Amino acid sequence: MILSDKFIEEVQILDGVDLNSYEKIINFAISYIVKHDTQTTLAEVLEIDENEADRYFRLALKLVSYFGKFKFGDRQFRQNVEFLKFKEDRKALFLQKLEANSTQLHKRLSFIESDGMPYYKNLEWRYDIQIASRGYEEEFKPRIFMKFDLEYDNSRECGKIEQVFLETDYANLKNLQQEISYLVSQLESARQQKIKKLGQML
Template identity: 30%
Template sequence: MRELQISEIDFQDSVLVLGFPEEINKILLQLYLDNRKEIRQILTELEPALPHYHNMEWRLDVQLASRSLRHQIKPTVTMKLNLKQNEELSTKVLQTDPATLLHLIQELEEALAEMKTNHCRRIVRNIK
C-alpha cells in the first residue's frame, strides 16, 4: 500500500476554508499529525472495492435492410467489457448506437480535461 498523506500546509489550507479561529486550526493540525496513520488506516478500510477494467472486445453490426424498409442503415456497437474485482472476473455486455457512443466519448474527454484544472487537482490531492 502506498502512503498518501497530505502535507501540513495542505491540511491547513483545507481547514482554513472552514472559517475556524486560528487557535482551533492549530489544535486540529496537531490532532491530525498525532493520528494521521490511524486516520489513513481507517479511510483505507472504508474505501469501497470497486471493479476495474481488465479487457474489452467490441463489434460493429450494421443492419442494411428489413422487411419494411429496404434501404435502411442501422449501425450498432456491441462491447463486451471484462471487469476485475478481488481477482474475480465479471463480464458486462453493452450495446449502443454510434451517435450515443460519440457523445459518451465527448463527455468523458471533457471530464478528463476538467480533472486537469488547478481546482480539481487541489481537491484530489486533499482527498488522497
C-alpha cells in the same frame, strides 16, 4: 472478505526483497497516500531501475490501500493478515507501519472504498453494419458490441470478476464519449489529479 489467491500471489513479490528495501517501499507507498508526496521517486530512493521500482510501488500501493481501509486490529483485518505469506519480520514491520498511520490511511482511502468502483480489462469490440439493399426499408443503423471484464478491488469483493456485454449505436456512444470528456476536464486541481492517478493505480 478474505484475500483472493491472486492478490496474495501478486504482493508476495515484496517478500523477496531485502528487509531494508522492503521498509523503504512500504514507507514510500504510505507517504504517497497520506501526504501525496511525489517529490522523489521510488527508483531514486532504492537506486534501482525505474521499471523495477514501479512494479514494487504498484504492489505496495495495492497492499497498503487494501489493509488501510480496515479499522486496524478488527476481526476482518486480522483474518486477512493471517492469509499473507510474508516472513514474520516483514509482516511485523508492515503491521507496525500500518498501525502508526492507520488513522490517516483510513481517512485518505475512505473515498475509494465503495460498493462498486471496479476497473475493466480484456476489452473486445465489434462494429456491425447492415449492407443496404433496395428491399431494405428500415433506417440504416450501425451497431457497436462490446465485451469486457470488470474486476473488483475493494475489501468486500476483492478478486471478483464480472463479464459484461454491451450493445449500442454510434450516437449513444458518441454522447457517452462527450460526457466522459467533460467530466475528465473538471479534474483540474492538483489534488483532484493526484486522487485520479491513485484511483487508476489501484
